[in-house]
Amino acid sequence: MELKNLGEFNFIHSIESDTIYDPNTVVQGIGDDCAVYKVTEGYEQLVSTDTMVEGVHFSFQYMMPYDVGYRLMTANLSDIAAMGGIPRQVVLSVAAPGHIDTRILEEIYRGVKEQCQHYHVNLIGGDTVSIDGPMVWTITIIGEIPQGKAVLRSGAQPGDVVGVTNYIGYAATGLGSLSYNLDGYPMTRIGHQRPEPQIELGITLRELGVHSMNDISDGLSSELNEIAKSSRVSIIIDETLIPLHEETYKLAEALQTNPIDYALLGGEDFQLVFTAPKELSKALENLGSITLIGEVIEGEPVVQSVTKAKEIRLLEAKGYNHFHE
Ligand SMILES: Nc1ncnc2c1ncn2[C@@H]1O[C@H](COP(=O)(O)OP(=O)(O)OP(=O)(O)O)[C@@H](O)[C@H]1O
Ligand SMILES: Cc1ncc(C[n+]2csc(CCOP(=O)(O)O)c2C)c(N)n1
Ligand SMILES: [Mg+2]
Numbered sequence: 541m542e543l544k545n546l547g548e549f550n551f552i553h554s555i556e557s558d559t560i561y562d563p564n565t566v567v568q569g570i571g572d573d574c575a576v577y578k579v580t581e582g583y584e585q586l587v588s589t590d591t592m593v594e595g596v597h598f599s600f601q602y603m604m605p606y607d608v609g610y611r612l613m614t615a616n617l618s619d620i621a622a623m624g625g626i627p628r629q630v631v632l633s634v635a636a637p638g639h640i641d642t643r644i645l646e647e648i649y650r651g652v653k654e655q656c657q658h659y660h661v662n663l664i665g666g667d668t669v670s671i672d673g674p675m676v677w678t679i680t681i682i683g684e685i686p687q688g689k690a691v692l693r694s695g696a697q698p699g700d701v702v703g704v705t706n707y708i709g710y711a712a713t714g715l716g717s718l719s720y721n722l723d724g725y726p727m728t729r730i731g732h733q734r735p736e737p738q739i740e741l742g743i744t745l746r747e748l749g750v751h752s753m754n755d756i757s758d759g760l761s762s763e764l765n766e767i768a769k770s771s772r773v774s775i776i777i778d779e780t781l782i783p784l785h786e787e788t789y790k791l792a793e794a795l796q797t798n799p800i801d802y803a804l805l806g807g808e809d810f811q812l813v814f815t816a817p818k819e820l821s822k823a824l825e826n827l828g829s830i831t832l833i834g835e836v837i838e839g840e841p842v843v844q845s846v847t848k849a850k851e852i853r854l855l856e857a858k859g860y861n862h863f864h865e
């Protein structure tokens with residue numbers, strides 16, 4: 541059935557069941573002017589919002605509707621992970637054209653709810669409007685963090701080591717293989733379609749005492765530059781240490797591109813990049829999913845890298861930019 545035949549209120553009614561995955565914190569969910577939720581004593585509240593636009597952040601050529609919802613939740617959960625926080629509540633706003641088949645919307649919600657269930661997050665409200673254009677999906681997420689413990693972009697200190705979680709350039713490899721219609725990239729395709737936020741690692745890193753952290757939405761060079769600027773420090777990384785998946789090397793070979801660029805410029809990995817006191821190096825490496833790729837030094841707020849050929853180059857804050865020519 542088309543959305544315009546179902547109508548706004550029937551649509552809201554159709555999605556409101558199975559939205560509460562941590563009932564202890566909810567006083568009022570979907571169904572009133574505002575949602576009402578409880579906060580934990582001794583904790584600060586985190587809030588962040590992220591939007592996904594059809595044609596910009598996703599294409600039904602490369603993703604199933606279920607994946608769209610899944611990744612929308614991941615992008616929002618990822619910003620909570622980047623602070624070392626615990627996700628709690630979300631509200632979701634959708635703008636959709638009247639001719640859309642409601643089965644597509646149901647599938648997107650199924651993806652959202654899957655991630656809500658997995659991370660014990662409640663979907664407590666939202667908004668539904670019509671648009672004469674592409675679908676626009678926005679989530680606002682609320683999380684919690686023990687008082688004074690949020691890991692900021694501005695906390696990096698000279699002498700820190702720089703680390704990343706898992707593989708970088710993974711999602712961009714999957715998207716590249718899809719857009720060039722190349723077979724043989726099963727792992728990274730899932731990385732593009734169904735990325736995971738690093739909630740548990742974010743909490744572990746915060747508890748270990750990392751100094752600064754960011755999640756990778758726009759690309760490693762962009763995120764490192766944000767840390768360098770906010771913290772007023774210089775960062776230097778060794779490009780040969782950036783953890784790339786074998787499918788990234790394979791795609792770079794097939795397309796005659798530089799594999800490092802998928803990590804530096806690709807984005808949407810939703811992995812974490814952080815800086816930490818050098819004394820934590822051993823503990824960080826013992827986590828298994830962390831790679832140390834550089835260090836923080838005193839100086840201008842810039843990022844430099846040592847290339848494979850042992851040359852030093854400036855890493856500009858390139859990466860995904862919505863308003864770049
Ligand atoms: N239109 C806006 N109005 C007010 N604040 C904004 C607006 N857009 C971004 N911000 C704020 O700017 C800062 C950086 O936002 P940005 O969206 O770049 O970070 P992010 O969500 O981590 O990255 P990404 O959106 O690429 O995942 C955040 O504090 C965000 O709240
Ligand atoms: C169809 C299609 N084309 C291109 C891309 C790549 N892409 C889009 S937005 C973005 C950065 C993060 O956005 P934001 O800063 O809004 O969080 C990236 C890397 C995609 N995912 N799908
Ligand atoms: Mg954002």
Ligand SMILES: [Mg+2]
Pocket residue numbers: 618619622754755756757
């Ligand atoms: Mg972020």
Ligand SMILES: [Mg+2]
Pocket residue numbers: 757758860
């Ligand atoms: Mg961005």
